Amino acid sequence: MAAVAGCGGSAGGGAVPSTARAGASAATDRGGPRPPAVPAVAAAPAVPAVLPGPARAEEETSGEAVARRAEAARAALETARRWGLARLPLPAPQPPAGRPELRAAQGVKLADGLPPVVYRVPTEQPIVFLTVDDGAEKDPEFSRMAAELGIPLSTFVADYLARSDYGYFRRLAEQGDAVNNHTINHRNLKVLDYATQRDEICRQQDQLEGQIGSRPRLFRPPYGEYNEDTLRAAGSCGIEAVPLWNEEAFPDRMEYRYEDQRLHPGDIILTHFRGTDLWPGTMPDLLRKVVDEVTAQGFALARLDDYL
């Protein structure tokens, strides 16, 4: 369906001239799906050889604990190698006990009585967040890869694309990923009146609550296009924050909002549930590209919903 494309076309509503992204847009590697096994997996420097999540190392020194850590490290390397990563992903730090209060900062737009709009989560930690939009391509290999590598996803799902198989998103939620609101019909909300906007957002709140089992706290407007009515409507049906993005990821490249063409602590990365009909690669190719890029720049992928 044509309407799937273009969600990321306007990189986020505003603050940035499109020329800032021009340098990274040339697609040079359209070789299609790559074989899963890549022989050399380099351990990331100065980082314990374990994945985030359950395999996190503990401060134990008994022989048994040492053996357990060695086994976890071996398994992590094996997993990374199997998915073709260039090196081990860096482990995300423990999430904060409670969600930190949002302060005014670069990448945060606060307005009284409205949910905040966030391009970058204020943090000093070397973490970034992966968000996946729309819901057309429901690739079980993608969700399996994310789970095995301990990569947390925040998804933003539009009903008209997801409704053919909400089970896929239910399973993502069961493995700890977040399923958030991206409206019913993926229309440009900015050109709609308040009542229609509210219907697009609130009806998807109800739909996701019924299909997934919990009511989303986060909402992303299609194309990153919104106005004050959008924020008011979203707030009225229980939305607490509106994350947009600073980078957009494709199977063969990342596009950066800022001229320094690199990640910053707290950056939100956008990508899409898309298949090879629209993209030069599979969703596992996409995740491999993201993880390798994030790791190479010294960042870990953390769970957006723990911070917003």
Ligand SMILES: [Zn+2]
């Ligand atoms: Zn979208």
